[in-house]
Amino acid sequence: MITATDLEVRAGARTLLSAPGDQLRIQPGDRIGLVGRNGAGKTTSLRILAGETQPYAGEIRTSGPVGYLPQDPKEGDLDVLAKDRVLSARGLDEILASMAKQQTLMEEAADDKIRDRAISKYARLEERFSALGGYEAESDAARICSSLGLPDRVLEQPLRTLSGGQRRRVELARILFAASDGSGKSDMTLLLDEPTNHLDADSIAWLRTFLQNHDGGLVVISHDVDLLADVVNRVWFLDAVRGEADVYNMGWKRYLDARATDEQRRKRERANAEKKAGALRVQAAKLGAKATKATAAQQMLKRAERMMDELDEVRVADKTAHIRFPEPAPCGKTPLMASNLTKVYGSLEIFTGVDLAIDKGSRVVILGLNGAGKTTLLKLLAGVEKPDLGGLEPGRGLKVGYFAQEHDTLDDNATVWENIRHAAPDAGEQDLRGLLGAFMFTGPQLEQPAGTLSGGEKTRLALAGLVSSAANVLLLDEPTNNLDPISREQVLEALRSYTGAVVLVTHDPGAAEALEPQRVILLPDGTEDHWSDEYQELIELA
Structure with missing residues (x-):
């Protein structure tokens, strides 16, 4: 459904990700957790997969529909009703608006010809509306919105009157509505960046079930480890230190265990190699003092270097920000x-x-x-x-x-x-x-x-x-x-x-x-x- 080939992602001069070949693939049934520290390139990579921006190098091939929830959605017309924004995912908002216009003409037109044209056009619009799921789709959209904590009164409000959290839930509802035909079957690939932000516990539980039952592909960025544990069956780990992606074809718990085991292996191998390389360098130093043994000494040094170069890198501990809020300026009793x-x-x-x-x-x-x-x-x-x-x-x-x-x-x-x-x-x-x-x-x-x-x-x-x-x-x-x-x-x-x-x-x-x-x-x-x-x-x- 989405395949990234020889992908390279950069931010300015900094390489965030280099993934040679086509190891990064999203297929139906894949529920991928995209993880890594802040700044590792998760959001940038997801935007590239969604086609919102271009990679520094490589190619993205997409087949089938894609639903993308950015971390900070930027809606267009804020005067649109929340309900119409959700329905626009299937084009139903425009059909309903046209039907309302023709209905007004049918009721108010004094000219019979104008009334007849309005009746004919209304019938065609209603037929198209019905073919797209019609009123059942409206009910489906309302159910999804309610499950995400958007009551009917909110759906009748313009987007500009909603809070940032409400507008983000409208965008999430729009994407999930597009991915659902009422039975939960869909070939859509969902790309979701922190979808649980602004959701209450009940809404998160409902979203978790929806994603577990989604038949299409899914890539999710989330710091909600419970969601990752319950939903994902594959993990892409972006290593900010190496600028590479590690692909794990397993669920979240097994991934955590595999990561820990892998890091322990790398540390053991590096410790053993450093010990052997050290011994070779010591021996090379002794041989190097003798002109007749200089060539052998050089070979030992090269062998020590190869031994270290062939090792998998040990993961360097992530840097952390040193966050301290300011020393407050002097003020009165009630500032x-x-x-x-x-x-x-x-x-x-x-x-x-x-x-x-x-x-x-x-x-x-x-x-x-x-x-x-x-x-x-x-x-x-x-x-x-x-x-x-x-x-x-x-x-x-x-x-x-x-x-x-x-x-x-x-x-x-x-x-x-x-x-x-x-x-x-x-x-x-x-x-x-x-x-x-x-x-x-x-x-x-x-x-x-x-x-x-x-x-x-x-x-x-x-x-x-x-x-x-x-x-x-x-x-x-x-x-x-x-x-x-x-x-x-x-x-x-x-x-x-x-x-x-x-x-x-x-x-x-x-x-x-x-x-x-x-x-x-x-x-x-x-x-x-x-x-x-x-x-x-x-x-x-x-």
Whole structure:
């Protein structure tokens, strides 16, 4: 269905992946987990497989339909209804719109000829609609949307009124609707980049079952190890150190065992070879002192070099970012207050009359169902959007640091260096280079456009911008999304040690636990309460 031949993937001058031959193939029934650390090239490789961008070298051959969910979907017309966006996967939205137009003509036309043409055209459209599954397809789309946490009221809203998480679930629903004919049979190849982001526990369970039953090919990037364990039957591991792909034709648990066994083998072989090569070098040094034995000494040295060159490389431990949130700037007792915050999109009221006071060093979690306005509230507090009613009251010394769920604080067209320079215009060049190095951005990567970074790399770059800010109030919207386990733990450790105020939106129970919150704000009502274990359980269930 998709075959990559002699694939080479680069980011600037850096080679992310070199896969000679046609070892990277996706066939019906393959459920492939694409894994590797942040920055190994997973997202870039998936975009290439989807035909969204071209490889540095090699060829991609595709047969059959492909459904691609990028990490940050960029929808076109945000005035389209969510329902129509999903139905557009099979072209049903345009047919329904045309049917509605002809029905209006049938009812309102005074001219018999116009009415007759409208009736004839309506009949042809209805026949085509029926051939594509018609009203059963509408029901199927609604079922998929409901399973992903998109209720009917959301489906009747324009995309621009939805939260980032809701829009992403609409895109996922659209792809799964295209891959389903109602019976689950499909020859579509699904390419899914972090599909569980923004999903609650019930939706993840439903998605897991859908993917297990999918008959076409599947490649999934996910840091949800439970999903990988239950779904994948093959693994592609992108080794960021060697710039190569290892293919494992086995499930997740066997893959983990095989990786561990393979690394132990490589270490044993290298230790034995180093011991033998060392002995050969010592002997060569002794022989080399005698002119008559010089040729034998050279042969021994060459043999030692061959012995080491023929070894499989031992995997070098992954580098990790050194994430530490900033030392907060001095401020007053209550650096940020807001009163009567109200946000409305058209006739849709997101929330109304929200009051809050963020005290120095306080730890606050915002909770609510998807679409309750959590991200919107953070945007209002950050000054990114304006409320329809109410306002902010900044206290003495307020300095806000904002981490956006969709990386909106980054300029995709600017380089890594330009982004960090914009975030900290007054910082010295050497200090910024050191900061980027701590976040694993060095050398040619500094000139790489931010739009070409993976989701995890974008998260690290946005966090680097926060570190340079000396903020005393951090507004964090899903800061652990898209991070590999090591980087996620770094963020959690940074949360534990930060002494400024934090307002957190998260679906990650570990993030809330690391924060040790004092208060919770419940949306859409804006109710404030003391934090308790019940709220921790609520995040775990969500």
